[in-house]
Amino acid sequence: EAAVTQSPRSKVAVTGGKVTLSCHQTNNHDYMYWYRQDTGHGLRLIHYSYVADSTEKGDIPDGYKASRPSQENFSLILELASLSQTAVYFCASTGSSYEQYFGPGTRLTVL
Amino acid sequence: GEQVEQRPPHLSVREGDSAVITCTYTDPNSYYFFWYKQEPGASLQLLMKVFSSTEINEGQGFTVLLNKKDKRLSLNLTAAHPGDSAAYFCAVTPFWGSSGNKLIFGIGTLLSVKP
Numbered sequence: 001e002a003a004v005t006q007s008p009r010s011k012v013a014v015t016g017g018k019v020t021l022s023c024h025q026t027n028n029h030d031y032m033y034w035y036r037q038d039t040g041h042g043l044r045l046i047h048y049s050y051v052a053d054s055t056e057k058g059d060i061p062d063g064y065k066a067s068r069p070s071q072e073n074f075s076l077i078l079e080l081a082s083l084s085q086t087a088v089y090f091c092a093s094t095g096s097s098y099e100q101y102f103g104p105g106t107r108l109t110v111l
Numbered sequence: 112g113e114q115v116e117q118r119p120p121h122l123s124v125r126e127g128d129s130a131v132i133t134c135t136y137t138d139p140n141s142y143y144f145f146w147y148k149q150e151p152g153a154s155l156q157l158l159m160k161v162f163s164s165t166e167i168n169e170g171q172g173f174t175v176l177l178n179k180k181d182k183r184l185s186l187n188l189t190a191a192h193p194g195d196s197a198a199y200f201c202a203v204t205p206f207w208g209s210s211g212n213k214l215i216f217g218i219g220t221l222l223s224v225k226p
Contacts, residue, residue, distance in 0.1 A: 010149075042117075042216045045213060046200055058213075090155070098204050099145060100157075101146075104153070
C-alpha cells in the first residue's frame with residue numbers, strides 16, 4: 001500500500017516565525033501535493049510538484065513556499081507564519097492513475 | 112475552471128437508514144471521480160474511483176453512481192452504521208491530462224449515524 005508520512009504531526013508556532021512541514025513518500029510517485037484543510041472549506045491546494053527540483057503554485061499559494069529536493073521528499077515552508085495559517089496540512093502523492101494517497105496530516109497552530 | 116458542489120454539508124441518520132451524498136461538477140471533460148472518507152482526527156482514505164459514464168460501483172456497504180450526462184456523482188451508504196460516521200469528500204479530475212494530475216475537492220459532508 002502507498003505510504004506517505006509527514007512530520008511533525010503537530011506544531012505550535014509563533015506569529016512571524018518560520019515553519020517547515022515535511023513529507024516523505026515511498027510510492028515512487030512523481031506527483032506530490034500540499035493541501036490545507038479548514039472547517040467549511042474542504043481541501044485546498046497550496047503547492048504541488050511533478051518532478052524533483054520543481055514546484056508549481058496551487059490555488060492558495062500566498063504565504064507559502066515549497067521545496068522538492070528529491071522524488072521522495074516535499075516540504076512546505078511558511079517563512080512568516082500568521083494566525084490565518086492555523087490549519088491542518090495534508091501531503092499527498094499520486095502516480096499516473098490519479099488517485100491521491102494522503103499522509104496523516106500536520107496540525108499547525110500559530111499563536 | 113472546474114467547480115465541484117457537494118451536498119449536504121451535514122447529514123444525520125439513524126442506524127440502518129440510507130445516506131446519500133451528491134456532488135455536481137461543471138467541466139463536462141472531467142475524467143476521474145473519487146470518494147474519500149475521513150474519520151475524526153484521521154487522514155483521507157480512498158473509498159472508490161470511477162471513470163466510466165453512468166457507472167454504478169458497489170463497495171462494502173455503499174454504492175457510487177456516476178452520471179456524466181447530468182454531471183453528477185453520488186455516494187449512497189446503504190444501511191448505515193455508527194462506524195460510517197465520518198466526513199466524506201468527492202473529488203474530480205478536471206480533464207484528461209490536466210496539469211499536475213490535480214483533483215478538485217468538494218467541501219465535504221459530515222455524516223453522523225446515530226444508534
